[in-house]
Amino acid sequence: MRFKEPLIATAGQFVMVWVPGVDEFPMSVSYTGDRCGITYQIIGEGTKALAYKKPGEKIGLRGPYGKGFSIRGKKLLFVGGGVGMAPLAPLVEMAAAKGASVDLVLGAKTRGDLLFESRSAVAGARVHLSTDDGSIGFKGLATELAQIVVGKQSYDCMYACGPEKMLAKLLTIATEKGIPMQASLERIIKCGIGICDSCAIDGKHVCRDGPVFSEGDLRRFTELGKSKLDAAGRKIPI
Amino acid sequence: MTNLAVDICGLRMKNPTMLASGVLDETGKSMLVVAKAGAGAIVTKSIGKEPRVGHSGPTIVELPQALLNAMGLPNPGIEAYAAEIAEAKTAEVPIIGSVFGGSEQEIAELAKNMQEAGVEAVELNLSCPHAKGYGAEIGSTPEMVETICRAVKETVTIPVFAKLTPNTSSIVSLAKAAEKGGADAVVAINTLKGMVISPEAKMPVLGNRYGGLSGPAIRPIGVRCVYEIYEAVSIPVIGVGGISTGREAVEYLMAGAKAVQIGTAIWKEGPEVFGKICREIQDFMDEFGYTKLSEMTGVAHHGRT
């Protein structure tokens, strides 16, 4: 979904999307530049109602919010799991345009869920596919393929977004290899402006301090890949 | 040598700033961050008996000098929240437990649970303007305020603060009722009931339609309320509403507040705003020759005819 209204956002930042009469929820920008946009998966009421919107219909947007990714170095590894590829796609394009060497490990449950494969290839990335069911590419988890890829070459930085168990495993790999890492995290975001505490992770706030965090914070988070808050603020396992 | 310390109903604070209820206080770790940033005390999120997810979004509208919010009292319920209080207590600043409920019995029971969880005082949210059956809906008549304060006082031994709503024709009568019911201090003000409509969507923006206004725009109202209450009661007054600088905190102190609470300022300035406000209060006192906070309390009432 692309927006007509101009919005100056960097990869990794998010917007709060209001579907009038239904709900408001956070979405990463998956297209930056003149025609900003988002890419979403239908999860519940809010995203379903969004999917019913026709071109030209109005929705509310506020933002962009949060801290995005920053490009560090020349040899970069990206790991996107499922719809987690959304915030990484504009970054892949930007890194490749700047002349960086870009490897992308793109994983999903099955072939049809792979997001932005050709967009990334067109941008100049070497794309390594993995599917849980083996319908295309490596059969297994994106983390297993990433482990193989990092064994072949050195990298200046790893960028990741996807299920948190995946991110936690990637952090271990990055730490072992001494690769700096940036990852975009997901929590329930309500206010989006750093006051309501619904997106708290170890005293930091995904909406304001994140959603992109670097390896220092990621290592310090005791909740990473383990627990999160539900909409009432109860700690629940991931 | 200026001294920012203040004792409020036996709670010893190293400075007069408290974190206001509902802002960065759903988790123990966030409360620790705010305490570390310099807050003299922490008020918890308003907690109820059962877990509550709050209102659907949008829950916030950003305005030039204010926020309009309708979070809808989301909270994990008192049982689960006890662990967050235990963690917040390691900050070694007083923790004040805020509670909301639909009847005096429910509120009194929650206050007791808070006391058992180890808070040093309890704050009664008699003033949230956007939750059906709670907050201002039960705290806008002097009779209810008095009844609730009395019920809580009969149940707990820790100090009881009554947080009042400005959405009434006379906040002074509510303050007097709280004092009569035995409250140890009053807190003023909670947010002002408001609405923002999206002309394009032809409907109110907030999921709950109505919300509560906070931030710089409401400060003159908060200061006025504290000023009026100070003249009408003899229990301490805690001032809240739109404070983001030391001078603005001093306004409340001079209106008669013994301490202040700060919430919305975190939006623009982060938790560091607490340290900043304390330094600015100190600078103000140094410049104008005050050595203790009590020398400023209520001075704006002097010289009136």
Ligand SMILES: Cc1cc2nc3c(=O)[nH]c(=O)nc-3n(C[C@H](O)[C@H](O)[C@H](O)COP(=O)(O)OP(=O)(O)OC[C@H]3O[C@@H](n4cnc5c(N)ncnc54)[C@H](O)[C@@H]3O)c2cc1C
């Ligand atoms: C910073 C950030 C960026 C995101 N970017 C994308 C993206 O680019 N594409 C995409 O498809 N999804 C993205 N999400 C996830 C997206 O916000 C949720 O899928 C969406 O809110 C679900 O709403 P719903 O009404 O359809 O589902 P609901 O029925 O409301 O909820 C289903 C589940 O979605 C999650 N969820 C609900 N509300 C929120 C909320 N306010 N914040 C976070 N999670 C929530 C909860 O785990 C909930 O159990 C992002 C989340 C965050 C925090």
Ligand SMILES: Cc1cc2nc3c(=O)[nH]c(=O)nc-3n(C[C@H](O)[C@H](O)[C@H](O)COP(=O)(O)O)c2cc1C
């Ligand atoms: C997002 C948000 C949530 C709030 N939640 C509560 C709450 O749960 N209980 C309560 O007593 N007050 C709540 N308040 C009101 C504040 O504690 C405070 O009284 C009010 O915001 C005015 O102070 P401020 O301008 O410094 O924010 C909330 C305010 C905001 C902005």
